[in-house]
Amino acid sequence: MSKRPTIHDLADAAGVSIATVDRVLNKRSKVRESTSQRVLLAAEDIGYHASGLLKRRVRESKPVKRLSILLQRSNDEFYEGLGMTICSACSQETQFQFETKIVFMDEVTPEYITKQVIKEGKHADGIALVALDDHTLNRHIEQLVERGIPVFTILSPLSTNTCTGHIGVDNRKAGRTAAWAISRLTTTLGKIGILLGSHRYLNQDIAEISFISYFREIQHNFHLLPPLTNLDDENLAYQATKELLAKHQDLTAIYSAGGGVKGIIRALKEDKKDQKITLICNELTSYTRLALSDNTIDMIIATPVQKLAYRLSDLFAEAFSSKKHQTIAPVKLSVELHVAENL
Structure with missing residues (x-):
């Protein structure tokens, strides 16, 4: 022995x-x-x-730092997984002892998000959040940063230029990738529907603009319909998809730049048309994986959640290690692409 x-x-x-x-x-x-x-x-x-x-x-022996991570919709599988992954990544930080609190915001109005930011700013040493762009919210974030509290935006940036930093996917590439996929996967010419949560989510706004710009640059015979917003709500997304199907008999594809994908899937499964609708959407979850397997979804453009979580932890450590406030360059991650054959 x-x-x-x-x-x-x-x-x-x-x-x-x-x-x-x-x-x-x-x-x-x-x-x-x-x-x-x-x-x-x-x-x-x-x-x-x-x-x-x-x-x-x-x-x-490490300095203790309290982090508040403000995510959306506690009943959303993607955000639940993102929260757990961020907690795991922050627990492995080597320079600091991070005490990480996940706050789910089931109400996504600017007023509610602002209240949560103010509340968490009273005790947190650092904040990261997913939020829509709003001038009042931005002003309160600027005040937190001025007090020495680093604030990072996740997934969707804000128009304020005083945030400590941002981390998310390259939304321009995401939108153009969706357009590229539809232009190749859709065999029947016709109309293309676009769904997003809100143009005030700047990540979705950029993805939608980039999606449209791709089609402007190529020769095509598709007709892009005006975008419909659904506040990333499953029921609103369901109604918007039903509306598209009812009004446009020649609908051939849908690009979902935001959430509410469960509702889109449900509407397409209920549709009795023989014509296949090409669907490109975001984030790999149990229900989008199943819809990809049964050919309801054609491609998923996903956030590399683990890379995002560990990079966010590093960004907080970088911000706390700095002796004075400094803006950190935005981190743009490459998207993950999923089709039925690579599940």
Whole structure:
């Protein structure tokens, strides 16, 4: 049976003195973060018996920062998954101890979101949020940043230029990718419907504009219908899709630049027309995966949730490490494309 690693073995493996290992284990005096991490990694590598205690000690030595992450719709599978992934990513931050609070906003009016931002700003050290663009909300965010509280927008940017930063997919590429897919997957010429939550979600607004611009640039015989808004609500999306199907017998494709996809899927499944409607939508969830498998959806343009979560954690660490407020360049992630054959 192999000999149990000793504190001497750990010191040798980490390249530090026994006294340094003792300081990390027993919190006798402050040790540099990089040194503590090296000791912890060495302990896990050699199977040192107190590696669990070391992990707690290293975590306890980090500055504590309280994060409030404001997401939408607590009953939405995508946002539930995003919240859990952000919590997991923030728990693994090496420079700070992040205490992460997820706040779901079932009411998505500017007034309600502003109230939540004000409320969380009273105790949070940093805030990230998904929100529609609104001048009152933007003003309160600017005030938080002026107080030294970093604020990051997720998925959809805001028009204020004082946010600490933004992280989301490249919405111009997302919209053009949807247009490219429809132009190739739709075999019957006709009308194309466009659905989005609201033009005040700037990510959806950019995606819709880019979708339209693609068709302007190519020779085509499709007719793009005026966009319909559904506030990312399942029932409103259902009604909007039913309206498209009833008014336009030659409807051949739908691009959903926002949420409410459950309602769109339900309306298409109820439709008795023989003609196949090409559907491009956002985010891979259990219900969009099933609709992709049964050919209701043709392609899903998805946010790389794990990459977004870990990059957001890094952005908060970068903001807290800075001695003065600075705006961090927007992070644009490449979308993930899903079709039935690559599930």
